[in-house]
Amino acid sequence: MTSFRALTAHRLFWPLALLVLLLLIAAVNDPGFFAVRIQGGHLYGSLIDIIRLSAPLGLVAIGMTLVIALRGIDLSVGAVVAIGGAVACTQIAGLVDQGSVGGVLSAVGLALGLSLVAGLWNGVLVAAVGIQPIIATLVLMVAGRGIAQMITDGQIVTVSSDPYHLIGGGYVLGLPFSSIVAGLSIGLVALLVRRSALGVLIESVGGNPEASRLAGIKSRGMIIGAYAFCGLCAGAAGLMISSNISGADGNNAGLWIELDAIFAVVIGGTSLVGGRFYLGGTVVGVLVIQTMTQVVLSLGLPSETTLVVKAVVVTAVCLLQSPAYRAAVRARFLRRREVVAAANGGPATTAEVPDPSASSAASATPAEVQKS
Template sequence: MKLRDLPRARLFWPIVALVALLLLNVIVSPGFFEIEVHDGHLFGSLIDILRNGAPTLLVALGMTLVIATRGIDLSVGAVVAIAGALACTIIADSPTPDSLTTVLGAVAIAVLFSLVLGAWNGLLVAVFGIQPIIATLILMTAGRGIAMLITEGQIITVSSAPYKVIGAGYWFGLPASIVIAGVMFAVAALLTRKTALGLLIESVGINPVASRLAGVRSRGIIWVVYVFSALCAAVAGLMISSNVTAADANSAGLYIEMDAILAVVIGGTSLAGGRYSLTGTLVGAFVIRTLTATVYTVGIPPSVTLVFKALVVIAVCLLQSPVLQEKLRYRRSTTPKEALAS
């Protein structure tokens, strides 16, 4: 690819935005890139961004595949809250909260219940033909109520060392949440790019009717992506509740679906379905997380945080806009004389 063609690359502007945010942090805080090792564990601002961005990355990972099939999943925030509430409630009610068996059982039940919720979304969309935004809005609305029923309207706190490892522990010197998110991203990338699954997802998103006529079981594909989205949201919910050692049905995962959709769009995946980019979603998720860290580093007042965040996202999306890129390419390729002649 020629140098002049770089601005039209899918990941060019998201990477530029990420680098610009990182440089801004370095200017404001010169020690931003410093990474220290204590007791064999890595600490630093970059490590914090990766750890705090892991739940957003996971939710965005599932959202990418859903959007690739022309769908949307607004219920991921509710699933995050339900998974955390269910796991914390089971552990808190257990006489042996520090038992690894108790924690594994709680995690398994939370994940399985989340998979059932994902299958419910898939049923509404794939079988009953309900528009994805409406189908998932049902669970988005009811999900918080389910989480409140599980916790009985209380904030459930847990004191369990094995459970705390998921969100606040360390594996191989890195935060466990980074390792978990990295493994799930790698597995999703291998399954969708090294097998036919990725092509099937894209074909369903481009033209579901033609895919069905070609023998692709589009209903099954749609079902799979919604179940996978719920799985990613469940693991994210376990991370969040584990990190704060509590489950708050009201605030856990609140607006995380918006961050996930923004990460997918910033990464270059079209909301119209079809071709998608997991790598782009990875970059987009860390743009969102780095942007949040930048707000605190620069000292922007909380009252204007969302406005600042929206302005950066709008700028990146506009720079990726095909219409804007076409106009810029036309201006570069047209000489002044040719412009006057036309």
């Protein structure tokens, strides 16, 4: 029993359990859900589709994880996704030869450069000017969507470029190219933050900015860099989304992706108040979000219900991950069992009931204990 409690207390237990449950529901609804076939030298199947479609959200969520770890938030990633796709498709549509690799690379470089500038803009507003992150990024969230529509003149810009289509819809060695790029990017970030002092510095600044400042850590540059990286990730996601459909829609591209990214980060166990962050948990959260979307569509439910399902699922997972909530539920269950035993004439057991407040105090940081 104790080992089971320890297992359920792990931050990834409930997200992984939810992911397995969603996969089982999909398999019951579609017996061929787990089937993977090779067609034209490429891997096809529902699982491959989930991995391929998770790539853009995975990039955005990894950037969002670092921003949230530094006590920030970025609501503008959806607009930056639209800007990245709009710039690239507009540039490619103006080429004489849309199949030119050099022309496509220059368009991609320009889109990523502008996305990086957008992230830097957010970082400067937050770290240098001192504007609250939610306000600073909300400005670009609104203005960026308008910029994307101005770039496309309010139209859907379509392209016919095989090199560009490779980014979001192509395959390399039988695997989706976008998934390979996302996987390598996530692996590189994980290696950088976990095999160097960067991850410790990020958690230090996010956990206690004042103590970090007194220790000589220059938090301003780290915050600006995190927002810049988040913008770059959003721009890369915009390239994947627009290349997959061979077109840019400044109005709908990346719509609500900022909420999906935040959901993925929260499901993965990273706290919104900053400090400790978990890249592996974020990846699991991304897979949960994408699998949930796939299951809702496979069940024949209206696509509009996806948002409601996401809200319910995220709430449930967050509650199950809370030690205080689990302790309160366990205490209520034990009390009810004692009442039933007493009513049936049996001896009333006095099982030890964990105190939610004690659980919270045990998990509190020294700074929080000192403050209380």
